[in-house]
Amino acid sequence: MTLFLSLAVGGLASGCLYALVAVGFSLIFGMTRIFHVSQGGVFLVAGYAYYWVSIDHHRPIVVGIIASIIASIAIGLLIYVLVYRRMLNSNREFFSLFIGSFGVLVVIQNVISMMFGVAPVPFPSSLLDGVHAGGVQITYGDMVGVASAVVLTVLMAWFLRYTVAGTRLRALSDNPELVRDYGLDINRYRLLAYTLGTILAVPGAIIYAYTQGLSPAAGPDIVTIAIVACVAGGVGSLVGSGLVALGYGLISGIAVYWFPGAWSEAIAFVAFFILLLVRPDGLFESAR
């Protein structure tokens, strides 16, 4: 039983990291219609920037985090300017944006592989220690992951609900034409949502690197989870995608209790297909 609980705690903690990336993805997709698969590439850039500064060059953790934020915003904006802006201006379809973004992800993943190698880069195991509460193991990595997810979710919810910019962002998700008719610059708010979503990849990337190891393959893996969560949660529903990402972590965590570890992700994705049968448009299908 304690093993089961430990697995559940670990699963929930990784679910929190997935949730951060998934909410970032949903924020971007819901408000800009960009199917930002290259969020997985941004995730990699964030993780590797931190690695390069704080692990490889032994700078303080704070410096690494700042470097990671700057790097991810920079790469995010670069993708936006070079790829998305032109496509958004000519009102391209979902397919085009998806294929373009997919290409960007592949480029980032392979360039990082050339720079740092295909194998995982070494991270100290400091966050893998932890405490035992009644036989249930909780690592420091779990705690940091859950804490940062909770803090960022609360911040994000507050921003979207109680600030003017946040209200306008929600309006953008519901009805972009109306927002434009009010005389607001849609592109500016799109860029704001895009940047916010980009920053959400940073904490997930750093903690993931410490707890599960960072390799270029993590980019596509993570973004697959994020987009599955986005769709299964109901497109446009940040709560839905966050919850599904948590559920994904939990299921793949406790699946290890009954099945060999190699099958855990497959089992979580099978759960997604079952969910699709029951609720084709996601858990929190919007009423629109």
Place this chain on the structure above:
Amino acid sequence: MAYFETVVVLGIASIILAVSLDLLIGVAGLFSAAVGVFYGVGAYVASLIWLHWTSDLVVALIAAFIAGGLLAIPFVVPALRSKKDVTFVVASLAFASIVGEVFASWNSVTGGYTGLYGFPIATVFNIQISPGLPLVIASVILVVIVIAGKELLARSAWGLDLRATRDDERAASSLGVRGSWLRIQVAVVASGMAALAGVLYAAQVGYVDPSSFTLGESELIAAMVVLGGLGSFYGPVVGAILLTAIPAGLTFVTIDPAYLGLIEQTAFGLIIVIIIVVRPEGIMGGLGRVRARLRPLEISRRRGGDSV
């Protein structure tokens, strides 16, 4: 010359894959990232048949087609429950992950990461189709059949119904076209076709392991289709030939082999991005129906562009 023949057979396999993906994207408007997985299914099914049952090539092709088609059902039926483009794409990614793990972890059948090897040379009517000229001939025959089959399907009443469903599902259904049923059918056929390419792979390489049938493979096939031009007759063929010939030529340039694969993948990614941003209709494209597909109608823009 063995190297040349390997490139030709694998190039033909790529053409089959690109044609199959084009049937899905170009004709039916369904984007799948799971083509590479069905490629793998064909390769594994062929290897298992050759290892345990008979060395017949035709039997392997038929079995691969059926297996690929049947395996598409648990993927497309849930995926098509939703009318959104995005759901199908995402489901295909999730499905690719699931099957990829099955390839890598179902040790007793697929051999896990070691893979399957040591199967006999394929035969047709007791004539050995060994890698080299005989297999090249067999591949050419197969690819002609596949292209002809795809064109016949695409131009048949069935294909027209599919296009109608793609362009305006509501109008099509008001004329009695059963869109969901047609889409399930096209996904089954396209997946079976992709599995045929896997048989060629297994016959040529003589060794099957999970590393060849990843998301990267699906991405390469998507690059071929996009490069050539979606929904055109020559598009997928031209794209497949170009993206097979360029890396094959690259191997004669001296690049550190450790980096070769990475540079190739980077180049494929860049090609996709540049083509889709600058010239979305592809090399052979420019057809009106493709442009209609890639640039939304007024209605879909008002609804947020998530569906057509």
